[in-house]
Amino acid sequence: MAEVEFDQASRIYTPGAKPAVNRLDLIIDDGEFVVLVGPSGSGKSTALRMLAGLEEIDAGQIRIGGKNMVGVASRDRDIAMVFQNYALYPNKTVGENMAFPLKMRGVDKAVQQEKVKAAADILGLTDYLDRKPRALSGGQRQRVAMGRAIVREPQVFLMDEPLSNLDAKMRVSTRTEIAAMQRRLGVTTVYVTHDQVEAMTMGDRVALLKDGALQQFATPAELYDKPANVFVAGFIGSPAMNLFTLPVGAEGVRIGSSDLALPGSLHSRISSAGQDTITLGIRPEQWAVGGDNGDGAGGVKAQVDVVEELGSDAFLYAHLDDEKQTPVVVRSAGRSGARRGDQIALTPTSEDLHLFSPETGERL
Amino acid sequence: MTVTAERPAEVTPRRPDRGPGSRADGWIRRAPLLPALIFTIIITQLPFLFTIYYSLQSWNLVRPGSRQFVGLDNYVKVFTDSQFRQVALNTVLLTAGAVIFSMILGLLFALLLDRAFFGRGFIRTLLITPFLITPVAAALLWKTVLFDPTYGLINFVLSPFGAGQTDWISTFPLTSVMIALVWQWAPFMMLLTLAGLQSQPHDVLEAARVDGAGTFAVFREVTIPHLRRFIELGLVLGAIYLVNTFDAIYMMTQGGPGTASANLPFYIYQRAFLGFDIGQSAAMGVVVVVATIIVSTFALRLIFRSFSGEES
Structure with missing residues (x-):
């Protein structure tokens, strides 16, 4: 569990061109659920991937628990990530998928089993532990991806549009489940979505990005009641202002x-x-x-x-x-x-x- | 009011006597395929039947009038022929060696090419070229340009180290042929595994990295399982082709010294067209075909299973 800090963090793909993420400043408190939201190309996923160590931090810093993460490999950042397409290992069973982060850390086999079982209980996956991901429904795959993140007990959860491949009904129920689980585990979470309803309903605070730049970072109510500029005003609320x-x-x-x-x-x-x-x-x-x-x-x-x-x-x-x-x-x-x-x-x-x-x- | 739909009664399909689905209709549908079927039978099955027929005869072309029916005599001779066993072993060694080493090399090249760097397209083309060269030309190249004891480049390169006097082809005949085959087939394996590597979903690799896997662990835990069916396909296709190798042996060693580098196709060729022993060579041919059918049945089952099963 840790505080996450973006300090003027930038990602520049082509030198001279407009940065994908431009001098992003965010301070995310310990245990907070923060949603990064914005239209396509706003840099929200890039910002998350910078935090995950999957993209370079070209300028500025990102700190997790006060430690600068520039040049630190993903595996050493003590984070867990849920991907949009779940990114399950197709050749491993559900149990092996969930145990993988533990295995990579050399955790004892018995402890691995125990933790996987506990996570599977929470997520209702106990009956599916021996199946391969392809034999699961979309919702179940999503749970396996969550489970793989939970067993790690990381400092930070990163979620990159984890609900976008679910049907509408499933999305609403999973939305509440994820939010409830995060409150219970109390792990700092950064969640990316393009869906402003998800942003408004899930986040303690919401960071709205456009063209790589932060527009407003505030609670959902404040974002709705006091939009900082025309873009925020038009983006938050359905139908739009x-x-x-x-x-x-x-x-x-x-x-x-x-x-x-x-x-x-x-x-x-x-x-x-x-x-x-x-x-x-x-x-x-x-x-x-x-x-x-x-x-x-x-x-x-x-x-x-x-x-x-x-x-x-x-x-x-x-x-x-x-x-x-x-x-x-x-x-x-x-x-x-x-x-x-x-x-x-x-x-x-x-x-x-x-x-x-x-x-x-x-x-x- | 709620209306519940009644469950429809089970429908049993019935085969009509006439019209669509009937036996006559089935034949009408198949009829256009018959010429192809007949053609295939004529060019593949008839020669095989003739071969079986010849294999039951004692028939040597240099002894006119010697032709007679001898039953399974030729087969007994094949199995007691120590040269045949030697050549069969050569075939297994040559095929397995060439396929495995070209796969290892191909996989290495594919891993090197699976990243963006300046001139990648050019280097990829260069690496593929050996596969595009006519096998005879490739064998000749290895025999004269590289392996030749007097003019060969290998001895030239080794001579400053005092090791340039080896006649590679006569000292290591089977290995020399194998090296030439590996050189030609590594690009094929590279293409297959490169296709596999590039079809790998990026997010799974990223997930593995976030989950704490280092480069080697990602390769072992994620990449190799993903590549498995591409590797299997390469091994099976390579083996099917390389078990029939003739040109390289013919050009480089003529199967020699003795039968040290002969494989089954070359040995059968020698017995039929240099020894003129039609009966013997026909029997060998039949044995090889039966063995090939057995091996390839398992091999093909393997690739069909891994390609239909692993697809998600």
């Missing part, structure tokens, strides 16, 4: 043909920033929907294109009646009766709308 870049008026902002009055506190924030345009972020649930009958007076006019009825609530995909027909997503109550083609009037309900600088994208 509505982002509009708008001219600032006397009392609010101008959307399409209508003036949108903003609550006083927000408006004072805008004036104090001294901007004449602003990027306004409104989550789908931060809208109140009014209809044609005038109860949405003063709201923003929009026309519904698609209704996604989910039962408990519904998402309306609409466009504003401005020149660009800016798309907008709105969450409304389920079975609200909204249909394609309806004219609606939208009013922001919350004071906690998000304001970003249009130039830098940073939160104001």
Whole structure:
């Protein structure tokens, strides 16, 4: 068990080109579950592989338990990794797969058996110990990969999208199991995913990366409530936050043909920033929907294109009646009766709308 | 209300008398394949039957009129012929030696090539070249350019060390032939094992490294099990081809001195076309074919099993 520290860690594949991981700074506490999330090519897997010793650390340092890992081989880092495709040894049985890290450390045979058996009990693999991986289902293979990591009792668990090859239902149940197991074992864990739902539900803290650079490192709630910039705002939350870049008026902002009055506190924030345009972020649930009958007076006019009825609530995909027909997503109550083609009037309900600088994208 | 689907009754297939699936229909489907089958029988099975027939005759071409039916007499002579046993042993040694050493060399080369370095494509091509050379030319090359006691490069290279006077081919005839064969076949083994190495999933290798395996442990625990079927395939294919080696022996040693470097195909050739003993050589041919069928049945079963079973 150990603290993990990325200190300006960089991975540069081609000198001169943009680094795959660019001066990453993270301090992961002992026993913490941290999720690295980001779109494809954001460098999240590369960062994990740097920690695993599978990629070079070209600049900066990565420390595990205070020890610098630059130049240290994977086998000497006291880590265990779960791979996306599980990477089981096809010629070894489940038991041999799980015992392999112990065997490589010269652990006594009897102790190996004991630990493998204990891990197999936890993971429900006891009946499969003599099978080869190819005779297992995807979910079982995933468990074997977990088991192989657990028997090691490493300082750090590394997981590289371990759920992406499971079906949707299995993914949800395994997600909770992994999170629960990590809490019980208390081993520092770094988990990579591109799925923001996994990131939000599993992590104590979430590090969001884009183009190799850290965007924000915070708890899931903070990431959702106070996104540090436009990218974080757009990435976290499903459907994504509505982002509009708008001219600032006397009392609010101008959307399409209508003036949108903003609550006083927000408006004072805008004036104090001294901007004449602003990027306004409104989550789908931060809208109140009014209809044609005038109860949405003063709201923003929009026309519904698609209704996604989910039962408990519904998402309306609409466009504003401005020149660009800016798309907008709105969450409304389920079975609200909204249909394609309806004219609606939208009013922001919350004071906690998000304001970003249009130039830098940073939160104001 | 829940509707439960009723389980369908068991369906037993019935063979119709007419139409699709009937016996006549089966023959209609097979008919287009018959010419190929007949052709195969004519060119492979008929000669074999003739050979069996000849093997029951005493028939020497240099003694006209001596031809007569002698039953299994030729076979008795084959099994009591000490030269035949010597040559059979030579065949086993030559085949096994050439296959095993070329596999070891090929695997080494494949391991060296299984990484990115400058000029890899060029070096790979160079390493494959021996396999592309006509066997006769390769044998000639080894005999005259390398092994020749007077002009050979090997003696030239060794002469500064005072060891350049050996007539390699007459001193070590079987080994010399084997070296030439290894030189030609190592590239084939290299290609096969290289294909195996490059089809190895990277994440499994990485997992082994994270799990604490050093380079040699990764090779022993992960790479070799993965390569097993490629190695088996190489050994079996190489053996099938090399057991029939003729050109190298013919060019380099003529089977000599005596029968020291003759293998079965060469010995049978000698008995048939230099000794003109058709009956004897036919009997030897039959013995070799039967032995080959037995060995190859096991060998082929081995590769089919490892290729159908290990695929995940």
